[in-house]
Amino acid sequence: MAGLMAAAKTAGRLIAALLLGLAAVSQVVASDTTPAKQLFGNKKLPAQLPPQVHGFYSKGCFSGGIAIPTDGPHWQAMRLSRNRRWGHPQLIKTIEKLSREAAEKDGWPGLLVGDLSQPRGGPMLTGHASHQIGLDADIWLTPMPNRRFTAAERESTSAISVLKVKSVVTDPVIWTDAHGRLIMRAAGYPEVQRILVHPGIKKKLCDSWKGDRSALNKVRPYYGHHYHMHIRLRCPKGSPNCKPQNAVPSDSGCGKALDWWFDVALKPKKAAKPKKKAEKPKKPRKPKHTLLSDLPAACALVLDAPSPSSEAEATLKVSGTMTAFAPVKAIRSPFSMPALVPVPKPRPLN
Ligand SMILES: [Zn+2]
Numbered sequence: 001m002a003g004l005m006a007a008a009k010t011a012g013r014l015i016a017a018l019l020l021g022l023a024a025v026s027q028v029v030a031s032d033t034t035p036a037k038q039l040f041g042n043k044k045l046p047a048q049l050p051p052q053v054h055g056f057y058s059k060g061c062f063s064g065g066i067a068i069p070t071d072g073p074h075w076q077a078m079r080l081s082r083n084r085r086w087g088h089p090q091l092i093k094t095i096e097k098l099s100r101e102a103a104e105k106d107g108w109p110g111l112l113v114g115d116l117s118q119p120r121g122g123p124m125l126t127g128h129a130s131h132q133i134g135l136d137a138d139i140w141l142t143p144m145p146n147r148r149f150t151a152a153e154r155e156s157t158s159a160i161s162v163l164k165v166k167s168v169v170t171d172p173v174i175w176t177d178a179h180g181r182l183i184m185r186a187a188g189y190p191e192v193q194r195i196l197v198h199p200g201i202k203k204k205l206c207d208s209w210k211g212d213r214s215a216l217n218k219v220r221p222y223y224g225h226h227y228h229m230h231i232r233l234r235c236p237k238g239s240p241n242c243k244p245q246n247a248v249p250s251d252s253g254c255g256k257a258l259d260w261w262f263d264v265a266l267k268p269k270k271a272a273k274p275k276k277k278a279e280k281p282k283k284p285r286k287p288k289h290t291l292l293s294d295l296p297a298a299c300a301l302v303l304d305a306p307s308p309s310s311e312a313e314a315t316l317k318v319s320g321t322m323t324a325f326a327p328v329k330a331i332r333s334p335f336s337m338p339a340l341v342p343v344p345k346p347r348p349l350n
Pocket of ligand 1: 131138230
């Protein structure tokens with residue numbers, strides 16, 4: 001009798017396991033056609049697992065993310081509604097360090113922090129090809145004002161371009177030496193892999209930076225990036241699944257490589273000659289969305305992992321002075337703050 005009971009129990013377990021397996025398979029099949037940006041974009045909280053990075057900056061995800069608090073002694077996070085204040089703990093630490101050191105040593109009163117990553121990284125519903133593994137951060141090239149923005153102002157306030165209008169050179173009215181000090185400080189951190197800025201900013205640094213130039217090679221010219229700089233960290237220790245980016249060239253990058261941007265890449269395009277024959281209208285291509293199955297296999301586990309019970313539980317915790325930010329004392333900003341203009345329309349910030 002006992003033998004019969006045991007056999008029945010085993011059979012029951014087998015059936016349960018089979019059903020569970022089927023459920024898991026059907027879940028994978030169902031989610032396989034859903035764009036990964038929807039799966040990751042809908043997650044409100046991080047994966048409660050140890051911090052681990054999976055994949056590349058533009059194709060991956062991460063677990064154990066923490067959020068940078070909306071306010072710190074020397075920073076304010078912007079665009080809170082986007083829920084992109086999340087990063088690998090190393091990224092959050094680096095931003096905190098940069099905000100403090102820039103305020104203490106560079107005459108930069110504080111950081112306005114733009115997009116980091118979604119809680120579990122992954123592709124985003126709007127903007128950004130990268131920012132997927134919790135190691136990228138957009139820091140506005142607009143100094144923090146000496147008051148706290150309201151939540152509404154953090155949505156509507158626009159960053160200010162450091163370029164002259166319709167040009168590829170920095171505007172001497174807006175650009176200050178402190179801008180240069182902020183960028184070069186970040187570039188000097190060993191954990192920083194590269195910083196993306198507009199070629200006009202790189203040129204300005206090449207021509208004017210008088211300090212240690214050994215980190216100038218990490219400041220890389222790229223399209224856009226005249227409202228903010230993009231800080232990218234190296235793969236952190238303990239993340240063997242993180243795919244590193246090629247090392248930056250060892251030379252300063254102030255020579256021919258930079259000239260190419262002005263001589264070729266940023267030159268206004270000549271109007272195309274009118275075509276003789278009327279071309280067949282092209283069939284609109286189906287947009288190919290990245291699927292979960294295109295990402296590293298571990299990203300399925302990251303997506304399914306439990307969340308912490310609240311955002312507060314997954315927010316950077318440091319000494320009391322950090323979370324309870326200092327009352328806003330009148331920090332005398334070395335900058336005359338231009339009028340705050342509302343954003344005309346959302347711009348993808350890469
Ligand atoms: Zn960016």
